[in-house]
Amino acid sequence: xxxxxxxxxxxxxxxxxxxxxxxxxxxxxxxxxxxxxxxxxxxxxxxxxxxxxxxxxxxxxxxxxxxxxxxx
Numbered sequence: 024x025x026x027x028x029x030x031x032x033x034x035x036x037x038x039x040x041x042x043x044x045x046x047x048x049x050x051x052x053x054x055x056x057x058x059x060x061x062x063x064x065x066x067x068x069x070x071x072x073x074x075x076x077x078x079x080x081x082x083x084x085x086x087x088x089x090x091x092x093x094x095x
Contacts, residue, residue, distance in 0.1 A: 025084045026057035028077045044072045052090060055083060070094040 030038040040052045046066035074091040
């Protein structure tokens with residue numbers, strides 16, 4: 024396990040992005056907690072979120088896909 028996936032900054036906050044939401048290269052889409060450090064993860068492309076592949080609070084690993092994005 025590399026870290027834990029979080030869709031929002033805190034349990035009370037709204038998610039960074041939802042299905043259908045638009046993103047650009049610097050849009051924060053989630054947080055990965057690794058060794059008690061919260062790392063903001065930015066989109067790597069411009070497009071729309073088609074699917075969120077990971078549940079909130081789920082462990083994730085290097086190279087694991089987190090989102091499906093329709094580029095454009």
